[in-house]
Amino acid sequence: MDLFYPIQLFSDWLTFGLLNLDKKSIFGSSLNFFIYDSVKILILLIVIIFLVSFLRSYLSQEKMRKLLTKKYLIIGNVLAALFGIITPFCSCSAVPLFIGFVESGVPLGVTFSYLISAPMVNEVAVILLFGLFGLPIALLYAASGITIAIVVGFLMGRMNLEHLVVDYVWKIKAGSMGQEQKPTFKERVNQAYIYTFDLVKKVFLYVLIGVGIGALIHGYAPEKFLAQIAGKGNILAVPLAVLVGVPLYSNAAGTIPIVKSLIEKGLPLGTALAFMMSVTALSFPEMVILRKVLKLKLLGIYIAILSLGIIFTGYLFNLVI
Numbered sequence: 001m002d003l004f005y006p007i008q009l010f011s012d013w014l015t016f017g018l019l020n021l022d023k024k025s026i027f028g029s030s031l032n033f034f035i036y037d038s039v040k041i042l043i044l045l046i047v048i049i050f051l052v053s054f055l056r057s058y059l060s061q062e063k064m065r066k067l068l069t070k071k072y073l074i075i076g077n078v079l080a081a082l083f084g085i086i087t088p089f090c091s092c093s094a095v096p097l098f099i100g101f102v103e104s105g106v107p108l109g110v111t112f113s114y115l116i117s118a119p120m121v122n123e124v125a126v127i128l129l130f131g132l133f134g135l136p137i138a139l140l141y142a143a144s145g146i147t148i149a150i151v152v153g154f155l156m157g158r159m160n161l162e163h164l165v166v167d168y169v170w171k172i173k174a175g176s177m178g179q180e181q182k183p184t185f186k187e188r189v190n191q192a193y194i195y196t197f198d199l200v201k202k203v204f205l206y207v208l209i210g211v212g213i214g215a216l217i218h219g220y221a222p223e224k225f226l227a228q229i230a231g232k233g234n235i236l237a238v239p240l241a242v243l244v245g246v247p248l249y250s251n252a253a254g255t256i257p258i259v260k261s262l263i264e265k266g267l268p269l270g271t272a273l274a275f276m277m278s279v280t281a282l283s284f285p286e287m288v289i290l291r292k293v294l295k296l297k298l299l300g301i302y303i304a305i306l307s308l309g310i311i312f313t314g315y316l317f318n319l320v321i
Contacts, residue, residue: 004040004131011036034215037132037257041207044127045200054192057183074154076110081149084117085126085142102165102293109157113149116306120281121145128207128256141273144317148277148309155305164298211257237271238314242307245278255279270317277310 011032015021021028080101098118101111121142129138183191234240259272282303291299 004036007040007043008036010039030215034211037211037215037260038208040131041128041211041257042200042204044131045124045204045207046196048127049123049200050192050196053195054188057188057191074150076107077113077150077153077157080106080110080114080153081117081121081146084114084149085121085146086123098290107157108162108165109153109155111153112156112302113153116152116281117146117149119283119286120149120277125256125280132256132260137269140317144273144313145277148306148313152302152305152309156302159301161298161301164295164301166293166295207257213258213261215261237268238274238318239311241271241275241314242278242311245275246282246284246303246307268318269321270314270319273317274310274314277313278307281310282306 014035015028015032016023019031021031023029098111098115101114102108125145126138126142129141255276259276262275263269263272287299287303290302294302
């Protein structure tokens with residue numbers, strides 16, 4: 001039996017039983033979609049974010065930062081990309097830690113691997129993808145996002161672009177965090193509880209908005225129209241999706257439910273996920289913040305290389321799936 005079958009029963013009872021809506025009506029179908037996905041995502045967020053935040057309490061951020069400053073070739077990029085999975089879920093909240101890495105002497109390419117991975121492949125993104133698409137798609141997306149983060153960061157590190165970082169950044173010396181006091185098990189549980197509900201409160205509005213838009217697309221958007229402008233027959237669908245996504249701002253919580261509805265309406269998986277990657281990893285507010293520490297040329301190089309990586313991944317997904 002489907003793990004989420006009880007949620008579907010609840011959604012069906014509420015929509016078609018209590019509210020007595022017609023199962024064949026567009027509004028009834030859309031509302032059923034909205035209730036089911038909202039409840040399912042809320043449960044997944046609370047359970048998995050709590051577990052991740054509890055386990056993360058055993059990871060010293062200062063030790064991680066020291067590890068990343070060691071100039072291991074591509075190993076630093078791999079570690080930074082993996083570290084990004086368990087840190088801030090949106091691009092703008094990842095930027096301050098990115099800046100801290102640069103200031104503390106972490107190699108520039110390694111910091112970019114973190115910056116890409118943090119918003120694109122984090123616990124929220126993986127949870128939502130798992131809940132809406134299933135484990136294979138969630139793992140495939142995570143693997144591709146981590147690969148993009150590692151490769152783009154490694155390439156930028158090999159290009160010796162440090163001179164394109166704003167001068168004042170190199171003059172700032174990161175302060176020492178001092179000796180960390182290990183929390184007790186009870187304190188770790190309490191901290192995880194507080195973090196989980198604080199994050200869920202912040203992100204769930206985006207979830208509701210995203211699921212709401214997804215529900216409208218699910219019920220009302222004309223399938224043929226979407227298939228024509230970004231269907232399999234359009235060879236430029238992937239770069240167009242990326243271009244549309246770059247100036248937008250959202251996070252995985254708000255984007256994935258929309259992506260699900262677009263896929264159901266005929267948008268190829270690779271095209272839809274390329275759109276999601278561009279929205280989460282190349283948001284306009286993130287670029288504005290990064291401009292404070294990166295010279296315009298370096299910012300342009302970063303956007304260009306990451307965009308190419310996302311476009312390549314979109315085409316690859318469309319080819320193999």
